[in-house]
Amino acid sequence: MLVLRALRSLLCVVSCAWLHAGAASRLKSPALPIQSEREPLPSKGLSGCSFGGRFYSLEDTWHPDLGEPFGVMHCVQCHCEPPQKGLPDVDCDDPILLPGHCCKTCPKGKEKVDDLHKSYNDRSYLSSEEVDFVAVLTGVTDSWLPSSNGVARARFSLTRTSMAFSITYLRMDRPSKITFLDSDGTTAFEFRIPTGQSDMICGVWKNLAKPLIRQLQSEQLRISMTTSTSRQEEVEGKIIKHRALFAETFSSTLTSEEENSGMGGIAMLTLSDTENNLHFILILQGLIKHKDKVVVPIRVQLVYRQHVLREIRANVTSHDPDFAEVLTDLNSRELFWLSRGQLEIAVATEDQDPQHISGFITGRKSCDTIQSVMSSGDALTPGKTGGVGSGVFYLHDNGTLDYQVQVAGLTSDFLGLTIELKPRRRNKRSVLYDLTPEYNKATGQAQGSWSRLEARHIHMLLQNELFINVATAHNQEGELRGQIKALLYNGLEAPRYELPVPLAGHFVSPPVRTGASGHAWVSVNKQCHLQYEIVVAGLSKADDLTVNAHLHGLAEIGEIDDSSTTHKRLLTGFYGSQAQGVLKDISVELLQHLDQGTAFIQVSTKTNPRGEIRGRVHVPNNCEFGTRGGMEEAEFDDLFVKDPEELKNDPHTCFFENQHHAHGSRWTPNYDKCFSCSCQKRTVICDPVICPVLTCSRTIQPEDKCCPICDERKEPKDMKAPERVDELLEGCYFEGDQKMHAPGTTWHPFVPPFGYIKCAVCTCKGSSGEVHCEKVTCPVLTCSHPIRRNPSDCCKECPEEEKTPAGLEHTDMMQADGPRHCKFGKNYYQNSDNWHPWVPLVGEMKCINCWCDHGVTKCQRKQCPVLTCTNITRIEGACCPECLGEQWT
Numbered sequence: 107m108l109v110l111r112a113l114r115s116l117l118c119v120v121s122c123a124w125l126h127a128g129a130a131s132r133l134k135s136p137a138l139p140i141q142s143e144r145e146p147l148p149s150k151g152l153s154g155c156s157f158g159g160r161f162y163s164l165e166d167t168w169h170p171d172l173g174e175p176f177g178v179m180h181c182v183q184c185h186c187e188p189p190q191k192g193l194p195d196v197d198c199d200d201p202i203l204l205p206g207h208c209c210k211t212c213p214k215g216k217e218k219v220d221d222l223h224k225s226y227n228d229r230s231y232l233s234s235e236e237v238d239f240v241a242v243l244t245g246v247t248d249s250w251l252p253s254s255n256g257v258a259r260a261r262f263s264l265t266r267t268s269m270a271f272s273i274t275y276l277r278m279d280r281p282s283k284i285t286f287l288d289s290d291g292t293t294a295f296e297f298r299i300p301t302g303q304s305d306m307i308c309g310v311w312k313n314l315a316k317p318l319i320r321q322l323q324s325e326q327l328r329i330s331m332t333t334s335t336s337r338q339e340e341v342e343g344k345i346i347k348h349r350a351l352f353a354e355t356f357s358s359t360l361t362s363e364e365e366n367s368g369m370g371g372i373a374m375l376t377l378s379d380t381e382n383n384l385h386f387i388l389i390l391q392g393l394i395k396h397k398d399k400v401v402v403p404i405r406v407q408l409v410y411r412q413h414v415l416r417e418i419r420a421n422v423t424s425h426d427p428d429f430a431e432v433l434t435d436l437n438s439r440e441l442f443w444l445s446r447g448q449l450e451i452a453v454a455t456e457d458q459d460p461q462h463i464s465g466f467i468t469g470r471k472s473c474d475t476i477q478s479v480m481s482s483g484d485a486l487t488p489g490k491t492g493g494v495g496s497g498v499f500y501l502h503d504n505g506t507l508d509y510q511v512q513v514a515g516l517t518s519d520f521l522g523l524t525i526e527l528k529p530r531r532r533n534k535r536s537v538l539y540d541l542t543p544e545y546n547k548a549t550g551q552a553q554g555s556w557s558r559l560e561a562r563h564i565h566m567l568l569q570n571e572l573f574i575n576v577a578t579a580h581n582q583e584g585e586l587r588g589q590i591k592a593l594l595y596n597g598l599e600a601p602r603y604e605l606p607v608p609l610a611g612h613f614v615s616p617p618v619r620t621g622a623s624g625h626a627w628v629s630v631n632k633q634c635h636l637q638y639e640i641v642v643a644g645l646s647k648a649d650d651l652t653v654n655a656h657l658h659g660l661a662e663i664g665e666i667d668d669s670s671t672t673h674k675r676l677l678t679g680f681y682g683s684q685a686q687g688v689l690k691d692i693s694v695e696l697l698q699h700l701d702q703g704t705a706f707i708q709v710s711t712k713t714n715p716r717g718e719i720r721g722r723v724h725v726p727n728n729c730e731f732g733t734r735g736g737m738e739e740a741e742f743d744d745l746f747v748k749d750p751e752e753l754k755n756d757p758h759t760c761f762f763e764n765q766h767h768a769h770g771s772r773w774t775p776n777y778d779k780c781f782s783c784s785c786q787k788r789t790v791i792c793d794p795v796i797c798p799v800l801t802c803s804r805t806i807q808p809e810d811k812c813c814p815i816c817d818e819r820k821e822p823k824d825m826k827a828p829e830r831v832d833e834l835l836e837g838c839y840f841e842g843d844q845k846m847h848a849p850g851t852t853w854h855p856f857v858p859p860f861g862y863i864k865c866a867v868c869t870c871k872g873s874s875g876e877v878h879c880e881k882v883t884c885p886v887l888t889c890s891h892p893i894r895r896n897p898s899d900c901c902k903e904c905p906e907e908e909k910t911p912a913g914l915e916h917t918d919m920m921q922a923d924g925p926r927h928c929k930f931g932k933n934y935y936q937n938s939d940n941w942h943p944w945v946p947l948v949g950e951m952k953c954i955n956c957w958c959d960h961g962v963t964k965c966q967r968k969q970c971p972v973l974t975c976t977n978i979t980r981i982e983g984a985c986c987p988e989c990l991g992e993q994w995t
Contacts, residue, residue: 170182237347257360276305289326297311360388362462373387476499479494480496480588525539703722
């Protein structure tokens with residue numbers, strides 16, 4: 107852990123440098139003054155970068171050296187770039203440097219009163235890992251095919267290496283496929299659109315390669331959508347960055363009545379924070395027919411029921427068709443029509459061949475979920491009650507806001523439930539809407555609609571500036587409070603439109619008085635895989651860095667008793683205050699507990715390692731036989747089933763154990779069921795399976811399974827279950843990947859922002875929780891010119907020409923008909939050769955024998971003798987279990 111802390115202190119320098127090196131924003135007019143741009147900091151002295159005690163000049167590149175045991179990061183390249191943005195302002199008298207942060211911030215509660223007037227979503231002073239992009243898709247006019255009438259608007263949010271997208275479309279049938287094209291025009295990613303009636307398409311492109319992320323940020327990617335109807339339509343557009351996306355709260359998609367015109371556009375609009383001014387930016391496509399830089403006059407109108415309310419004239423060109431302007435001092439009627447989605451924006455050219463497009467203005471549409479977690483830690487007067495509130499909201503085009511709210515664990519009688527503004531002064535509430543009449547005290551829920559939202563309210567809702575508050579008899583200003591904000595779409599199938607599972611200290615056994623709370627969406631898909639998403643609130647910063655969640659199954663319905671817990675699975679670690687993922691290989695018993703409503707999710711922290719908050723989970727399912735292994739799930743629709751011939755011709759396909767595997771697919775290898783393999787662009791990666799920690803006293807090892815399971819036979823009466831669930835939380839918590847690791851397991855450490863360090867291996871030392879990391883020992887090579895095959899490889903290897911048998915082309919050895927040699931991993935073997943496979947992280951597997959049979963690799967586990975003794979143990983490094991203190995019979 108000392109190594110990781112040292113790495114964090116070094117990486118802090120890099121992160122701060124990256125904070126300065128943001129890409130230039132795209133804004134062609136100062137029409138959105140809400141997001142003010144700061145001037146770069148003036149340079150002082152010599153310009154360059156400092157990293158690891160060395161100084162680099164501008165434009166220098168280098169591989170970072172992280173020291174022992176990690177060494178030089180050959181898979182990471184650093185660049186020294188000039189800063190483009192200044193550091194965020196710190197508006198307090200005593201800023202502090204938080205652990206793991208690069209720049210100083212104000213202590214909690216020490217911000218100046220003026221900060222209360224700032225927008226919560228003002229990204230000019232709040233850092234965010236999300237980067238937003240937009241695209242306008244119109245019919246293709248330079249093709250022999252008839253152009254589509256359709257127009258689509260796509261919005262993208264890039265978070266680390268995943269990009270979520272929300273797409274709306276008009277004047278076309280529902281598309282069947284989305285294609286992302288790289289700078290060369292080749293397909294980078296395809297997304298099959300599920301059938302449905304909604305005009306919203308939601309999806310996620312996971313694991314973008316770094317070259318594609320660079321192309322995305324430099325606006326070199328394109329997107330196209332096609333339909334599968336008899337009249338096949340296609341629309342396409344360029345993906346661009348736009349600063350207006352940060353402030354956008356209203357939007358419009360502009361279409362043409364003309365057939366096959368290929369014209370369209372979008373309008374991004376927002377209200378001023380304090381005045382009734384409507385700022386907008388138009389992105390037009392196909393409206394200007396001139397190829398040259400000819401100036402074309404346009405007319406922009408604000409229309410209500412064919413009556414022109416406002417009109418603006420301007421000049422644009424085909425090379426710069428964007429246009430930004432402000433409609434000042436909207437009156438009360440215009441604001442009312444804006445809130446109801448009844449205003450229309452129309453754009454027309456005024457040249458010899460006039461063109462016209464128009465569309466209605468509504469609140470910004472997105473696949474994101476508007477939700478809120480209410481906690482006592484976020485109340486106006488923070489407390490630790492152990493209660494929880496949870497809300498889900500949906501905004502309609504006509505300005506109506508549907509809401510579902512649930513509350514639990516209150517310490518005194520319920521008084522009121524309200525939607526409020528951020529207080530202008532401390533503890534001075536400003537109520538917008540009262541939900542109290544809809545609250546049912548028996549169920550703790552409120553459900554209804556707020557049908558009179560003003561345009562200002564919609565703007566504040568979509569800028570994350572509204573709050574929901576629960577008042578009680580002992581806390582009349584508010585016992586629970588939460589910010590209403592958008593939760594980024596994640597691609598999971600769990601339906602967010604239903605109320606999530608509330609998580610509270612009130613539900614922990616025994617109850618915990620905590621200021622934290624949370625909620626979780628949980629579902630079981632057709633493959634019997636569990637999909638989950640957890641959001642927590644009210645945690646202190648120290649707790650937020652060490653958050654873990656477990657899924658437990660209870661043995662009985664009724665009073666929760668820790669001693670009755672029999673099934674437990676560790677969920678993925680939190681990233682900030684959120685955790686999401688897919689849990690596979692779930693036991694039949696745990697699936698039954700989910701079906702019966704006798705399972706619960708528990709979140710633990712550094713302060714409360716035995717459970718900070720908890721909630722009971724009920725997910726009806728028909729998974730009577732556990733996870734179905736016949737077909738692997740294609741998560742987020744990234745993968746599609748392909749026929750064998752298509753797989754064979756795909757350049758990204760992996761050939762392993764005489765079978766082709768699609769890029770991104772996962773499978774269990776024949777040579778060992780305790781490994782899971784995946785294909786990553788012609789490279790097969792196999793990792794050991796981490797078995798869950800069993801809570802039963804007796805276990806058995808099924809022949810067809812990797813992990814042991816509980817022996818369901820009747821146990822002796824003197825065998826006692828553990829007294830507490832938390833005594834079973836044995837393992838190691840690793841700060842790098844923020845995950846729990848089972849005792850004895852090994853892994854490559856994850857060190858942000860570099861990723862996985864493949865030149866080091868960490869091991870969880872028993873139940874003590876100690877993590878030991880050491881550098882990987884590379885094999886001794888006999889060749890004269892060793893090379894590093896891939897940038898991410900830790901060890902060098904001999905070139906293929908020095909390892910391949912004479913007369914064989916290594917690229918064709920596995921594909922030719924009737925080969926006489928075998929390739930296993932990166933080595934080639936003669937027919938009838940025998941060997942033990944070597945697997946990363948594990949080394950030589952002496953319990954596995956492999957041989958080459960006329961070009962086909964075959965592997966078999968060594969057969970172990972049947973033991974009849976009662977006490978069985980497995981000695982480290984041995985293939986077979988042995989009797990403990992007894993003789994074999």
